[in-house]
Amino acid sequence: MSFRNILVVLRAYPAGISVGAVSSAVEIAAALAPRVSAIACAVKPRVPRSILGNALLDVSAMVGEEYRKSEHDAERLLEAFEEAAKRHRVFGERILRTCRPFEVPDALAGCSRLRDLTIVPMPQGEHVSQFDAQWDVETILFQSGHPAIVVPADAIAPAAFDTVIVAWDKSRAAARAIADAMPILQTAKHVRILTVIGEKPIEAHHAGAELAHHLGFHGVDCVVDEVNADGRSIGDVLQAQVDAHDAGLLVMGAYGHSRLREFVLGGATRGMLSKPPTALFLSH
Known part of the structure; x- marks a missing residue:
């Protein structure tokens, strides 16, 4: 099993990513697959139906100008993508879509x-931009049937994911993520299985050792780390382990509960998406 065809999501104005982020995403994709494509959505805001508002502020013209900025930025990012992908000899296609804001995630x-x-570089910027990007990632995970890699806004892409941490709690989502990430685990130099204890019940003792035994059948050598939460959140523990081992990738299952419960109550996945400590490999 291997990745053959990868998609990179390029977020354009008003919550755009940098050309550097495009290059980093392409470098990651090129290390994983022979064909890489990219999609960018030019966002077309809806014009309010207000005769008075249009008369006083010329809202239609303002909306048109915002759309032109988004379209121009989308083209700029796609050009940067094509240049980088051709340099790595993995160029597939560039896709430009015109969407209303609410249509972007489904597209x-x-x-x-x-x-x-799918590789999703996160935008820099304020809370609204981050929230929109997180919603895009959620929709991709829940509706595509495939995994995603989320790349932090300030990440510098590694030539390969040498050190990978696998978050393991014996859940279905974690098992799915590990199976989906197998091509990466098999080529990584160091794989560390992380089980956080003292935060929630784990079905059996030695859960990490059992997973290491399973991965051994796939040629993956692992180190098992059992870390006590000691009152910390899962996100804080994951952050500390990523920092301690200079991990380039964190593999984890997305959403251990229902989507609505995670949205209302938060959770490890949402915490990681709000501030990724490193590149995140997510599956649902």
Whole structure:
């Protein structure tokens, strides 16, 4: 099993990513697959139906200008992608879509269904931009049927994921993520299985050792780490382990509960998405 066809999501204005983030995403994708494509959505805001508002503020013209900025930025990012992908000899296609804001997540998920993996560089910026990007990732995970890699806004792409941490709690989502990430685990130099104890019940003792035994059948040598939460959140523990081992990738299952409960109550996945400590490999 391997990745053959990868999609990179390029977020354009108003919550755009940098050209550097495009290059980093392409470098990651090129290390994993021979064909890489990219999609960018030019966002077309809806014009409010207010005669008075249009008369006083010329809202239609303002909306048109915002759309032109988004379209221009989307083209700029796609050009940067094509240049980088051709340099790595993995260029597939560039896809430009015009979408209303609420149509963007579904458009991304639709394209992701026909790829093995989707890479999503996170934008820099304020809370609203981050929230929109997180919603895009959630929709891709829930609707595409494939995994995603979320890349932090300030990440510098490694040539390969040498050190990978696998978050393991014996859940279905974690098992799915590990199976989906197998091509990466098999080529990583160091794989560390992390089980956090003292935070929630784990079905059996030595859960990490059992997973290491399973991964051994796939040629993956692992180190098992059992870390006591000691009152810390799962996110804080994961952050500390990523920092301690300089991990380039964290593999974890997305959403251990229902989507609504995670949205309302938060959780390890949402915490990681809000501030990724490193590149995140997520599956649902």
